[in-house]
Amino acid sequence: MINGQSLYWQIYETQDNGAQSLESLISQDLLEKLLEVKTISFEIRSENQIVLDYLVKQNTLKRLMKHIFVASKTESTDRAIEVFGCAEALRNVFSSILATPELIAAPFEALAAYTQAGNDILPATLAPPHIYQGFHKLFSALLMSPKRVQSLVQFLVDNPKHMRTWTSHMLSSQMTEVLRSLVLDYKGRGDDTCKQISALLKNGIIDALAQFIITDAPLECVSNSCQILSQIVSQNVPYLQEIVITKITPVCTYLMNAQLVGSNLLRLHYAADFVVCGLSFMMQRGLSVYIQQENQLQKITYDVLQKRTQFVDQLIKGKVKLTVQNQKILELPVTGINEIDAFEKVMVPVFASILNSLEQLCQRVDYMREQAKNNLFGYGTFVILQFVARILAISADLKLTVQKQMTLKSQNKPVDWLNQVEDSQTSMVQPDSVYAQLSLAAHAGSGGPSTVEISSTFKHRQVPLITSVVVIVRKIIQTGLVQKLVDFVEQFESNSNLHFVASRIFVPLVEFGDSAPDITLHLLKETTLITNMCRKLDQFIPFKSRTSLQTYYISFARSFLRIALKLPDESSVEDKQKFVAGKTQQVQQAPQHLSATIKIYGQTQQPNQIIYEFLTQSEVFKTFSSKCLEYEDEIPKTFGDARLTAEYQAQKKQKKKTQGVFDTGFGAFGGFQQNDFFGFGNQNQGWGDMGKKEDNQSSGSGFGFGWGDFQ
The missing domain is CATH 1.25.10 (Leucine-rich Repeat Variant)
Structure with missing residues (x-):
């Protein structure tokens, strides 16, 4: 048997012999x-x-x-x-x-x-x-x-x-x-x-x-x-x-126009990610410049503000073709603030080209739907809708920018537009930075610090930014995509992946509330979403018997109620956490139906009045609430969360009924790269485009797009 020492010398020889060699x-x-x-x-x-x-x-x-x-x-x-x-x-x-x-x-x-x-x-x-x-x-x-x-x-x-x-x-x-x-x-x-x-x-x-x-x-x-x-x-x-x-301009044109089929559709994901990254940091930089120049903003005249508002309106309608001569935008009314004008001179033409590319949004979705096989929704369609959802999620990045800038200013520290500090790590080669990340909870809005008003993301000191999420959202609304998405979720009743990405669009749209009422009311009044919700759930359906669409409709309704009172996303999470801990609640933090919302309304400071008035005055929504929300006055089982239900049933005999109702799953949607809710397949995720069982329950765990020959 060879011991460790003899093995060492057999491998490495003696020190003297090795040195001589x-x-x-x-x-x-x-x-x-x-x-x-x-x-x-x-x-x-x-x-x-x-x-x-x-x-x-x-x-x-x-x-x-x-x-x-x-x-x-x-x-x-x-x-x-x-x-x-x-x-x-x-x-x-x-x-x-x-x-x-x-x-x-x-x-x-x-x-x-x-x-x-x-x-x-x-x-x-x-x-x-x-x-x-x-x-x-x-x-x-x-x-x-x-x-x-x-x-x-x-x-x-x-x-x-x-x-x-x-x-x-x-x-x-x-x-x-x-x-x-x-x-x-x-x-x-x-x-x-x-x-x-x-x-x-x-x-x-x-x-x-x-x-x-x-x-x-x-x-x-x-x-x-x-x-x-x-x-x-x-x-x-x-x-x-x-x-x-500035390179996001040709990439966005490619994203909206390239004729791709089969496995080439995988290229869309990277193009979309780069465009979203560019937009996010363009907007973050612009917002930071406005915040840093807040004292100068007060000097902008009313006439200039009016001209800039008209310019943005024309830009959204596609009636402005920017003329650039000697690196100067002739049609853009300047603020007279050097830092802001220098930023907008470079970035507004890029931003305008993105808006022009988005003119093709609905046609692009139709093209991607044509690429899908066997009545599936299609990978390409998911990518385009996810792209739109991530644009809305940029609001969370901007909220963080506002919070960090204000914190650093209060500490009298120098700030730059990415809030970097001098004692950063020596190596800057880091994992991919998080930007425009989709919240994985279907009840949540765009995300970000709840202490920062969403209005702070697109205007400062009452001066609106040109490069903002609101401007892009209004362009998207103009294309008719929102109603098309409402129709899609109805058409694919069991496709939970589609319903999830729809939630990442619908809820953030409503979240603008009184800050941008035209955006919120477009979804609530000008689309058939509320009508569809009442028609699909014209009577109470137990949780286990609901389709994916019915479950998401209830989640949408409760999210709208929460947003009407300006309660933060985490209020629903806190309800669930208290329930899991076995603590009864005397006061709901997140209203689960219209009656509870009306009771809490008087205690709420600065609610979203436009949403509250619509929900309380809409006969369709009031019917939906009474039939589907108020009837269910207990916390049901969440997706795959049987343990919580078992604990609840055991506690129910000894404790008062908990008033909060949480009806939305917290699925972890993994993918082949960050920010994806769809990937290459996972037997534990989603329902996909599957049929229903005889007992009216949804079945299947596949995804909403086929694989096979890719589509």
């Missing part, structure tokens, strides 16, 4: 034999000076590079790649590589063999894996030092063809990761270096990444490009975020 191999310039020594990585990390002096030689480095950046893998390739993994000990080696153009160019020249020639940057064909691995190891190490970054950037500025080669290999996750480090990890670098990187990327690289999203590039290339561009925006990369935001 290394010296002998180095003296004979036997690089390949040296790489075969099992302890070579240990010797490098231990900063064995003999080994380091050998590796720093240009001839040694050239041979080392040839083992890595070569088409056919050699026996020494893997060991050579491992050498570059010892980054801390190879400082002089990396300095030598950067000082020798032939050495630093070798990786790019190897990749160029797989890159298409021409003026345009096109997706390359995949290079052998060992080339990508070597590139990742080497350049990750180079980027660890700000001084090395400066030297590398200068080399790329002097040799732009190599940067183009790098960009063409975005279909490799390893190449993408290193580019992300170069672009996003800007903390600790000098301002001159940041400007150089910005100039480097503006020289066709940003355009190429945006172009990958809207062409027939491989899906991996689309995904990686979208990720980099979105993170440039969300992490406020110096000198780059503004130029990237």
